[in-house]
Amino acid sequence: MKLGKVDTAEIRRHMRWARHHSGRVARAVHRHGFSTRKRVIASLVVLAIVPIVLVQLFWSTTSLLPNTYVGSVNLSNMAKDEAVTKLNEAYEATKVPVYFSDSDEVAVQPTLGNLGYTIDNEARVDAYSYPFAMRLVPYSLFWYQFFMSKGNPQVARSDEALVSFVNERFGEDCEFEPVNGTVAYIDDELQAVEASRGGSCDPDEMLREFRGVGAQLDLAKITLTGTSTAPEVSTADAEAEYDRLVKQLGGGVVLMVEDKEQKIEKKVVEPWIEYSVVEGKLVAGINDEKAAAWLSDKYGEKYTWDAGTTTIHLVDYAEKSQDTGKSGSALNNVSTIGEIEKDLQGAQKTARLMIDSIAPAIEYTREYSPSNATLSAVIKKFASSHGGSYGVKMVELSGERRNAEYNSTKTFITASTYKMFVAYSVLLQIEKGAMHWTDRSAGGQTVSTCFDKMLKLSDNDCAVALFLKVSYPVVMADAHAIGATHTNFVRGKDLTSTAADEAHLLSLLYTGQILSQQASRDRWIETMKGNVYVSGIPTGIPGVVVADKVGFMDGLLHDAAIVYSKKGDYVLIIMTNGSSWGNIAALAKEIEAAR
Structure with missing residues (x-):
């Protein structure tokens, strides 16, 4: 088990002291005539207790104990400042399940942060202490926190922020469209994004219910009177598409460049991926601008050059001779992106770098x-x-x-x-x-x-x-x-x-x-x-x-x-x-x- 931030060198010194003095204690036990069995038991007790008590005595006052939880948030062994940050984020990200009276499915799940809450756990976490008397109790390091008061955070809420969020997300009349589930690149990774139902409700009732929500990690559901509309793409659909995409993408996209296979690494492709909904289904696509910039940077110099000029000599509008110019070359990023999209959609296993031959410009001389x-x-x-x-x-x-x-x-x-x-x-x-x-x-x-x-x-x-x-x-x-x-x-x-x-x-x-x-x-x-x-x-x-x-x-x-x-x-x-x-x-x- 990972321990808190303690002076390990100091612990090792005390452990050596404990082992040394444990031996002296054992010899003292022998001199005082303890039986062999009692000597063994006494020695084991000393060896089992002294090291852990030393660890407890030197446990950092700025670190939380193992098995420290606030609700479902695991703060075990964390430095207090890190625990404060994690706990604050957990509170503000806590979702409020909102149902409509016509459905048993969650309609939307705003967070406490959305509802205007600002939550500070600094004083609360700072009060989590490990008293000296308890440090002397063997193995209290692993169970004392269960008896420790967890306290409550300091809470502030902006009603102005709440009203602004409600108007923006649900509209002043509480008429809002469903949001499809999707797959998106967020926080440097692909994620399945939850869907939410649309609906129609009483805006005053919604505000009243939201104002009554407390700052807790486990929140009861809210049920609003109204009707809801299901999205075309559910959360389950998005999760299934995410699983399919991850399997399809593997380590990246195989790109045929001329007759050789090259790989566009997964970490390169993922930020390009964007989804649209076509006939109620998620369809993987590519951000043209991002992909084109990468393709041009990677292959542009090798496969792009200007075309020459073909001069056609005319007499009375009829061609008499021709000086043929060289063809040019250019990346066809639009077609290449289409190839990559087909790969991501599972329509093919290999994409191809598309290169266009550019015909020479034509000039005329006329007689x-x-x-x-x-x-x-x-x-x-x-x-x-x-x-x-x-x-x-x-x-x-x-x-x-x-x-x-x-x-x-x-x-x-x-x-x-x-x-x-x-x-x-x-x-x-x-x-x-x-x-x-x-x-x-x-x-x-x-x-x-x-x-x-x-x-x-x-x-x-x-x-x-x-x-x-x-x-x-x-x-x-x-x-x-x-x-x-x-x-x-x-x-x-x-x-x-x-x-x-x-x-x-x-x-x-x-x-x-x-x-x-x-x-x-x-x-x-x-x-x-x-x-x-x-x-x-x-x-x-x-x-x-x-x-x-x-x-x-x-x-x-x-x-x-x-x-x-x-x-x-x-x-x-x-x-x-x-x-x-x-x-x-x-x-x-x-x-x-x-x-």
């Missing part, structure tokens, strides 16, 4: 052949012989890959063709995750709905809402970044562009040189195929599929199209001021015939 004289002459002749001003650009995307133009760099107010640039910026935002199709836009409509209405119906409310959602500066910056540098969108001023810039935009769209996802490009083109205003280019080339966006405002009439001709696909932009839809249709017909 353009001189305009085709024949086709350009057709356009010029038509523009010269028909009223109004024209800006025209045609780019063949297959076959001979000719291009033709007339005043293609002339600046026009865009009317509604600016909506193509808005569409591009919206798709960029969606690909980045900064915007979603389900986000709300004009009049509560989704971005998806407004995107379609903007391109099919030329809906102005939707276009303006999306323009503002992305912002004017961003839309213009996106246009300039792809080479449409004569396109300018400044809020409060006319929105302007050129036939060349709009042809460049649609040529990049068709050839897949803008946007990172084919689904984005398909969505844009298919939506423009549904344009309802077809008096321009589609009328001039009947029977041919056209994906176009028109613009009309005052005397401005524009049509920007991808034409899917049997002779080969091409982009055709016709911007006019003071012309007509009939003239635009006629020009489209002449260009198609001349190809």
